[in-house]
Amino acid sequence: MKFLLTILFLVYSSFSYARLPLDRDLVPVEHVDLVRYQGKWFEIASIPQFFQRKCTKNTTAEYTLLPDNLMKVYNACTIKNGTTISSEGRAKPIDTTNAKLNVTFAKLFDRYLFWFSGKYWVIYLEPNYQYAIVGHPTRDYGWILSRTPELAPDILKELTHYLKVAGYDPCRFYTTPQEGGLQTKKSLCK
Template sequence: MNTALLAPLLPLLLLSASPAQGADQAGGATPLATIPSLDAKRYMGTWYEIAKFPNDFQKKCVGFTTATYSLREDGRVDVLNRCRRADGSTDDAKGVARQPGGATSPKLEVRFAPAIVSWLPMVWGDYWVIDLDPDYQLAAVSEPKREYLWILSRSPKVDPAVYDALLGRLKAQGLDMNRLVPTRQAE
């Protein structure tokens, strides 16, 4: 497994080392709101990264970024994140997600560290679904500090009007849309 790509959907692992503090973490903004509930089975499958806030763990990715989720028998989720590097090679990161708040919680935690250290809180990163259309076709994922954001879609392209409406909702949540960078998905 290459470690250059930790996740298109994983906040920095160290985020979970300190508790979320809502307004204090977002520079005075109200606490980040999630969707009311998540149907994990409907969320499974492949998602294309449409845009993101730039981050260190994806800096070698030039595009074609996807996340594929598979429900495990134990209720956790296998995660496979993939992107293309500048030299044309593919970078993969495998991880696992859990729903500590219960089967419909939109607040997940993701780990890409080895299972042997899964007992350490700092190896789990927050993965909060903060926007999701009723058909499970377009999603936004962030974390309490609003340092990370990913916009994900079931297809590599999103209707511009639908995308603009999503951006409006994310801006209303206190996310800085000036930081958002589109992800290359097609030649």
């Protein structure tokens, strides 16, 4: 079932990428040092996605650099009954900037299938790698990530403004409840 959902997501992603003229306008950062980028990130806000529908709080992503220049991706969240669910995938840089990656959770016989992958573009990265915005050329996907479960209100406001500059509608982003952070889910417009 998880494999089928991943395929549907990627097919939708491919079709939506082809139909939007804005896709060439989304600009990734100049370079991402994958060694510095690895580690745990807390989701501060995101455009809600079907593959995260069960998540109610504590959504995180952990990245680990592997010897073959791939990144292990480990996503986890807490669901309504209080248990944690997770998924593991791989990310692969598509150019030397490391700012554009393809991410897949599709796996067959212990091999990750990158022909079923989604675009993961780092479009904003704080110089000390403390918070970031990850997007997709269609602007149908987006995440604000932080090394801590909470961002100062002025920083979140700055990132919300950056989303507008990058061509996103910030009203589509909803905060993610985190223990030690925001406790309610609400639009970044509110």
